[in-house]
Amino acid sequence: MHISLYINSHESKILKLPCSNLHFFQSLVYKLLPPDRAAFLHDQGYVIDNRPLKLFAMSWPISEKVPKLEDGLIKFDLPIRIVISTPITSTMDGIASGALMNEYMHIGSNVVFCEKVEVNYYNSVSDQIIIKTLSPISCYSQMLRSDGRKYTVYFSPFEKEFSNSIYNNLTRKYRAIYGTAEIPKGTVEIFPIGTPKERVAKFKVNDSFPMKGWSGRFKISGPKELLQVALDCGLGAKNSLGFGCIVSDGK
Structure with a gap:
């Protein structure tokens, strides 16, 4: 199951971030989850062979235009889309609910909101x-x-x-x-x-x-x-x- 978060802002048409920025998006995912679910995934996860698994994957920011590199920053035209995939219903529901319930969120110093949530299913029907x-x-x-x-x-x-x-x-x-x-x-x-x-x-x-x-x-x-x-x-x-x-x- 894949969930797309469409991120926009009332304050700017541009999302400005350091070039190394993946931790901002991971932080957003954890902040959207209920606290107990976020703590479990962050601190423990699903341990197999003494190694933790989070069982979710995260895309890089997706925008219609190629982002620009200026003044040591990467600048995305808004809106952008972030995709998270997971088979764990409690993780997926938590992210979707958190995105829709929060009036605003932070990605770095940018104040944003989720204007739409989209769910897609991709099934493997063959080998x-x-x-x-x-x-x-x-x-x-x-x-x-x-x-x-x-x-x-x-x-x-x-x-x-x-x-x-x-x-x-x-x-x-x-x-x-x-x-x-x-x-x-x-x-x-x-x-x-x-x-x-x-x-x-x-x-x-x-x-x-x-x-x-x-x-x-x-x-x-x-x-x-x-x-x-x-x-x-x-x-x-x-x-x-x-x-x-x-x-x-x-x-």
Whole structure:
């Protein structure tokens, strides 16, 4: 299930933000949720193999015009659209209710409101789907240097590790949603359609290192139950930080 929040403002026709701004949108999502639901997702989440999952994915801001970079800021023409996908009804209902009940909200220093909420359903009806990204797909692994320090290796869609990482991540999400249900048999593979674009972003300005992901259109094959999890929860890692939000695209 996908929910689109159409964000506008009575005070300005422009949304002005630092270039590293994903934390503002994640903060908005948590503020829209009921306090107990927000605290659960933020502080705990659904723990599988000692690793928390939020089970929601968030798009990057979507606007009709390309945003402008001026004076060290990124400027979006309003309205913009933010998409959140999740299979968890309490999360979806909480975001929708919060968006409609609040007369105004803050995104950074911008005072905004939600003028419309739209719900869409994307269903996986076969073992192969075409998707497009609303935020980049990020797949990575933590490695150890010889001195014991960790470093991050990001995979590209042209590497087998990209598909492997996506499959392992989807099985964890499946277990978080369905508990002890048997994981559907079969692996998951992903192939770029055309030339995917590498995207680099910091979650917030003071982060030491940027996160990396890939945007574009992809063909994914595998058990349809896992493909449905991909549509509902997002693909790859860092979904709640603004990575891996996808929709089906039959073109």
